[in-house]
Amino acid sequence: MARDMSMPEDSHYAKPPGPLSGKSKRGGGWTRYRLMRYYIVPWLFLIPILALHAFVVVFPAIQGVYYSFTDWSGIGEAKFIGLRNFEEMFFEDQSYIDALSRNVQWMIFRMIVPFTFALFGASLLAKVKRGAMIYRTALFMPFILPSIVTATIWRYLYNPRFGLPSLVGYDKALLGQSDTALWAIAFADNWQFWGFLMVLFLTAMQGIDPVLYDAAKVDGANRWQEFWHVTLPGIRPVVLFMMMMVMIWAFLVFDYVFILTGGGPAGATEVIAIDIYKNAFQRFEAGYAAAQGMTICLFASLVVSGFAFLRKRGWDI
Amino acid sequence: MLSKRLILLVSLALLATLAAGAASAQDNKVTLWAADSDTGSCWARLLVDTFPREDIELDVVLQPGSSLVDAQRTALQGGAGPDITFSHGPSFMLELANAGLLLSLDHYADEYGWGDRFAPWALDLGRVEGSLYSLSEELETVILYYNKTVFEEHGWEIPTTMDGLYALADAIREAGLVVMGPAFGECAPCFEWAVSVFFTHHAGPEKTYEALTGQRPWTDPAFVEAITALKDIVQDGWYMGGLDLFFSDTFQQAHSLFGAGEIAMSFEGTWMLDNYQRDYFGEPGGNENEWDWFAFPTTFSEEPHFVIGVGSSWGISQWAQNPDAAAAVLDFYYSTSYQAESHSVCGNAPAPLLYEGDVFANADPREARLYQVFGEASAAGNYGYTSWSFWPARTNVWLWEQITRVYDDQISVEDYLAGMQKEFEEEFAEGLIPPIPPR
Numbered sequence: 192m193a194r195d196m197s198m199p200e201d202s203h204y205a206k207p208p209g210p211l212s213g214k215s216k217r218g219g220g221w222t223r224y225r226l227m228r229y230y231i232v233p234w235l236f237l238i239p240i241l242a243l244h245a246f247v248v249v250f251p252a253i254q255g256v257y258y259s260f261t262d263w264s265g266i267g268e269a270k271f272i273g274l275r276n277f278e279e280m281f282f283e284d285q286s287y288i289d290a291l292s293r294n295v296q297w298m299i300f301r302m303i304v305p306f307t308f309a310l311f312g313a314s315l316l317a318k319v320k321r322g323a324m325i326y327r328t329a330l331f332m333p334f335i336l337p338s339i340v341t342a343t344i345w346r347y348l349y350n351p352r353f354g355l356p357s358l359v360g361y362d363k364a365l366l367g368q369s370d371t372a373l374w375a376i377a378f379a380d381n382w383q384f385w386g387f388l389m390v391l392f393l394t395a396m397q398g399i400d401p402v403l404y405d406a407a408k409v410d411g412a413n414r415w416q417e418f419w420h421v422t423l424p425g426i427r428p429v430v431l432f433m434m435m436m437v438m439i440w441a442f443l444v445f446d447y448v449f450i451l452t453g454g455g456p457a458g459a460t461e462v463i464a465i466d467i468y469k470n471a472f473q474r475f476e477a478g479y480a481a482a483q484g485m486t487i488c489l490f491a492s493l494v495v496s497g498f499a500f501l502r503k504r505g506w507d508i
Numbered sequence: 509m510l511s512k513r514l515i516l517l518v519s520l521a522l523l524a525t526l527a528a529g530a531a532s533a534q535d536n537k538v539t540l541w542a543a544d545s546d547t548g549s550c551w552a553r554l555l556v557d558t559f560p561r562e563d564i565e566l567d568v569v570l571q572p573g574s575s576l577v578d579a580q581r582t583a584l585q586g587g588a589g590p591d592i593t594f595s596h597g598p599s600f601m602l603e604l605a606n607a608g609l610l611l612s613l614d615h616y617a618d619e620y621g622w623g624d625r626f627a628p629w630a631l632d633l634g635r636v637e638g639s640l641y642s643l644s645e646e647l648e649t650v651i652l653y654y655n656k657t658v659f660e661e662h663g664w665e666i667p668t669t670m671d672g673l674y675a676l677a678d679a680i681r682e683a684g685l686v687v688m689g690p691a692f693g694e695c696a697p698c699f700e701w702a703v704s705v706f707f708t709h710h711a712g713p714e715k716t717y718e719a720l721t722g723q724r725p726w727t728d729p730a731f732v733e734a735i736t737a738l739k740d741i742v743q744d745g746w747y748m749g750g751l752d753l754f755f756s757d758t759f760q761q762a763h764s765l766f767g768a769g770e771i772a773m774s775f776e777g778t779w780m781l782d783n784y785q786r787d788y789f790g791e792p793g794g795n796e797n798e799w800d801w802f803a804f805p806t807t808f809s810e811e812p813h814f815v816i817g818v819g820s821s822w823g824i825s826q827w828a829q830n831p832d833a834a835a836a837v838l839d840f841y842y843s844t845s846y847q848a849e850s851h852s853v854c855g856n857a858p859a860p861l862l863y864e865g866d867v868f869a870n871a872d873p874r875e876a877r878l879y880q881v882f883g884e885a886s887a888a889g890n891y892g893y894t895s896w897s898f899w900p901a902r903t904n905v906w907l908w909e910q911i912t913r914v915y916d917d918q919i920s921v922e923d924y925l926a927g928m929q930k931e932f933e934e935e936f937a938e939g940l941i942p943p944i945p946p947r
Contacts, residue, residue, distance in 0.1 A: 266585045267607030346693070346758070366693065367756030369916055453696035456755035457916035458909065469909075472578050473697075474902045475603055 258481040265477030276482035286458065287483065290466045293373060297462065298441030300377045301384070302434060308381070309388035310430075314418055316389070317396045327390060334387040342450040345379035369459035372452055376460055380447045388433060392426055399425035431498070431508045438494045442487045463487060537565040538834045539590040541580055544570040550854035558849065559840055564833045584609045584825060591828035592837060594645070594820050597897045598633045598942040599904065601642035601821045606940075610823040613640040616835040625842065627886065629945035630860035633897065634821060636943070643842060646779070646819030646857040648894065649882060650701050652804050653774040653784060655766060657797040658685070664772075666802045668810040670710070670737075677746055680772045687746040688773040689766050691757030700895045700908035702738055702775060708815050708892020709806040710734035713947075716892055720899075720944045722936050726929040727922070735914065735921045742915045747775075751915060767793035775804070779819065781875050782855035800874055803881070812885050817894025819857060889947060898942055900935035903928055 259276060263269035280287050316326055333341060348354045349365045356365065365375040403421045412420065423430070445464035448454060454461035454469070463483060471480035502508045540555075542548040552568035559566050569590070571579065577596055583589030584604065593610070595601050604610050617623055617640050623631060626644070634642035654666075662683055667673040677687045692698045707716045711730040718724035719731070741747075747754040748762060748771070763780075765771045767788030774780070784799050786792060803812035822841075824834045840846060847858045848867040858868075858879075868876050885891060895904050906928050913919045919927075935941060 264603055264607070266581060266603060266609060349756075350761075351753070363750075364752040364756040367750075367752030367754070369918075372756075450694075452693070452756070454909075455692075455696050455912055456752075457912040457918055459916075469905060472575075472581075474905045476902070 255481050255484060258478050259485045260482075261478040263478035263481075264475040265471055269478060272478075276479050279479070280482055280486070286461065287463070287466060289458070290461050290463045291486075293460065293462050294442050294444065296373065297377055297444055298438055300374070301381070301437050301441055304378070305381045305385040305388050305437075306430070306434070308385040309392050310423075312385070312389040313392035313396055314422060316393055317422075327393070330386040331390050332386065333383045336383065338383070338446040339450055341383045342379060342447055345375075345382070346451060349375055349379075366452055367456055369457050372456055373460045376447050376451050379451065380444070391429055391433060395426035395429040396422060428507055431506070435494060435498045435508075439491045442490050536563055536830055536833050537567060538592060538828075538830060538837050539567045539569060540592045540837075541569050541571050541576060541590045543576050544572045547854060547856070551850065551856060554850060554853055555841065555846075558846065559837065561833075561836060561840070564830075564836060566837060584827070587827055589825055589827065591825055591830065591834045592822060593825045594822045595642075597818055597821050598642065598644070599897070599899065599901050599940075601634065601823055602636055602940065602942055603901070604823070605636040605641040609826045610641045611826060611828065611831055613643070613824065613835070613838075616838070620835070620839045622839075622842065625844075625861055627860045627862060629816070629886075630818065632943050632945040633818065634823070634943075642821040642823040643838060643859075644818035644821050644897075645859045647860040647882075648778055648817045648819050648857060649814040650705050650775065650777050650804065650894070651801045651814070651878070652688070653766070653776055653780065653799050653801045655769050655772055655797055656800045658769045658772055667805050670805050670807045673805050677741070681745075685769075686749040686765070686771040688775050689748055689757075689762035689771045690759050690774055690776060691748045691754050691762045693756040694758050696912075697896075697908045699911050700904065701777065702742075703735070703907055703911050704815050704817075704893065704895045705775075705804050706734045706738040707731065709804050709813055710737055712806075712808055713813065713890070713892040717944065717947050719932075720893060720941065722932075722941075726925045726932060731925055732921055735911075735924065738911075739914050739921060743917075754915075755912070763788045764793070767797060767799075768795055769797055778878065779857055781857075781872070781878070785872060786855070801878060803885075809890070811888070811890055812881055813890045813892065814882055814885050815892040815894045816860075816886065817897035818860060893944075898944060900932070900940045900942065902935055902940075903931040906931045 258269055260271060260273060261269035262272045262275070312330060316323060316330075319326060346366070349356065351357055351362050351364050356363065363371075365371045399422065403425070404417060407417050407421050443464060444462050445468070448460050448462055448465055449468070452460045454465040463486070467480045467483045470476045470483065498508055540552075542552045548570060552570060556566055556568055577594070577600070580589050580593055581595070581604070584593060585607075593604070595604065601610065613622075613634070617631075622640075622643070630644040630647075631640065633644050634640050659666075662679070664676060664679060665672075667676050680687050707719075711728075711734040715724060715728065715730050719726055719728070742754065743751060745751070748757055762771065763774070763784070766774045767784070774784075789795065789797055789799050803814060806813050822838060824831050824838070828834050842859055842861065844861050844863050844867050847861060848863075848870075850856045851858050851868065852870045863879070863883075868879060871879075893899075895907050899907060910919065910924050910927060914921055914924045
């Protein structure tokens with residue numbers, strides 16, 4: 192027999208009867224009371240936060256959508272030009288297409304390198320009993336550093352005169368070459384980010400039933416087989432959720448690139464957010480920048496929709 | 509009863525007096541924003557302390573963050589911001605004026621006689637369709653600083669021609685030193701400095717003037733030669749010894765190496781005049797070296813030439829409560845005596861005013877010589893144009909952004925200049941070219 196999970200009728204969590212269903216046996220006054228209690232009062236409590244949300248999120252977002260269809264310098268009057276910005280962006284502006292491709296490269300890097308580091312680190316740390324907190328804190332520490340600090344550290348670490356390259360006899364500046372700069376920035380970003388992922392995975396791993404590991408051992412599984420068949424399935428929802436977030440965040444990357452190269456050298460690290468900044472504040476093309484911003488929303492929506500689709504198909508996300 | 513009435517009357521009178529006083533202070537309050545940095549703090553303190561009008565309350569608000577101009581622009585668009593507003597230069601102020609966010613300064617210019625006080629080209633920079641909207645600040649040019657001690661050790665002479673500069677560069681490299689800095693790893697727009705100089709010093713100021721006024725295309729062979737020459741010296745490793753270091757090193761790294769004598773010259777702006785002595789040479793720099801400067805040579809004359817520019821421009825916001833008081837502040841700010849004091853105390857570059865007598869008596873002799881030679885060159889017409897003051901915004905972004913692709917061989921010099929011409933034509937048609945003073 193299935194467990195009855197429904198709440199008792201007199202519970203605060205009880206589903207209210209339909210206010211206009213006419214099934215109340217206590218007359219119109221009772222119906223009005225229920226209408227008030229379950230449908231009006233909650234909304235009255237929500238009004239302040241909804242108003243705030245509308246003021247700081249919804250209205251600016253709607254404005255952003257509107258400006259994406261205009262020729263606007265960022266100040267003064269905006270001139271409505273329909274889909275012209277989007278037409279230019281997708282069919283004429285090679286720098287936007289190049290920037291988009293760099294965001295995709297950034298996303299791929301972030302889905303491979305920090306995830307690998309974090310899964311590996313979490314698997315090792317899960318076995319550590321003594322001094323575990325010290326390791327965890329040390330590895331998590333970069334995540335709480337401001338990006339300007341981390342970026343400045345890495346700028347010096349990458350210096351070919353006295354940084355890491357000089358230790359291996361490499362005399363070129365990784366941030367100064369168009370074929371290495373993006374990856375050098377991505378690695379600096381990874382150094383800050385992977386500790387955060389590791390802590391999440393570690394927490395998820397602690398929720399796995401130890402009996403499963405015992406059973407795997409009895410079946411003769413080695414460490415790799417334990418990880419593949421027990422650990423990974425056990426933390427899959429967390430891993431997939433973070434993958435979704437990382438995919439979305441990949442389109443928002445700005446700070447490390449802005450601090451370390453400003454989009455250079457020779458445009459080699461120019462991602463969409465840098466392009467947007469340049470268009471809005473240096474070229475005075477805020478309408479076009481708004482249209483570019485809309486595409487970031489579009490890509491994020493596609494990612495979320497993709498995961499929602501997989502979930503509907505029965506994936507454990 | 510009488511005493512109650514008396515108390516009431518006195519109270520009302522006191523209230524009226526207080527209200528009038530408050531209204532008076534409010535009526536004469538003028539706000540400005542300044543960067544919350546050492547220089548910004550010094551500048552703000554000096555201005556507030558020395559401003560002589562007691563009937564005007566001057567409120568300088570120090571704002572954190574590096575994008576003060578962007579923040580101010582956003583505030584202005586929203587109907588707020590300071591009464592006296594500033595931006596990076598004429599092309600930025602042109603945008604604000606076109607959006608109706610600045611007040612015309614014409615009648616204040618007449619009232620205070622600014623026309624006789626500013627260098628004529630400088631006042632013209634602030635005009636939009638004949639009306640004055642902004643005042644130029646921080647006179648700037650780009651020069652070649654050199655490590656004088658290193659030059660004397662090797663017996664190198666100051667070149668007065670481009671050929672002489674090439675020969676000097678060869679000698680510097682033979683001595684195992686880097687020809688020049690700085691590096692632009694933390695300042696993408698700074699790539700515009702050298703482009704500006706090569707347009708004027710290689711192609712010539714007249715041709716550059718013609719291009720800026722739409723009489724000559726940027727694809728002209730003279731400009732192709734100029735940019736090709738620039739590309740060649742960059743790819744040849746003049747800057748920082750290699751393209752990768754030019755693209756990635758910081759200012760501090762480059763200036764330190766210059767002070768230490770590992771880099772022989774620094775192709776920098778006059779905003780570094782104060783900094784080199786203060787931070788990188790002699791005791792502060794941990795060395796016993798000295799620096800000096802010379803004008804970047806030209807291909808066509810042995811006389812010193814300079815690109816001219818301004819670091820920022822000031823105007824009065826459309827939303828200013830007390831525009832007359834704001835104009836009085838500007839009038840004080842743009843006095844030769846205040847500019848000299850600001851330069852002396854805070855190291856700020858002086859505004860492009862007509863200075864007479866020994867106003868900069870306290871200045872370093874190298875600086876004094878610069879302003880003298882610069883003034884003489886300007887008077888003789890030996891001046892060109894900095895891109896940040898005279899180029900329209902979109903064309904200027906193309907200029908500094910795409911030149912790095914030229915250096916990296918991603919696009920040709922011809923394509924670079926064709927792209928610049930395309931952007932320029934569009935902005936020219938839209939009336940977005942900053943005022944170019946007639947030669």
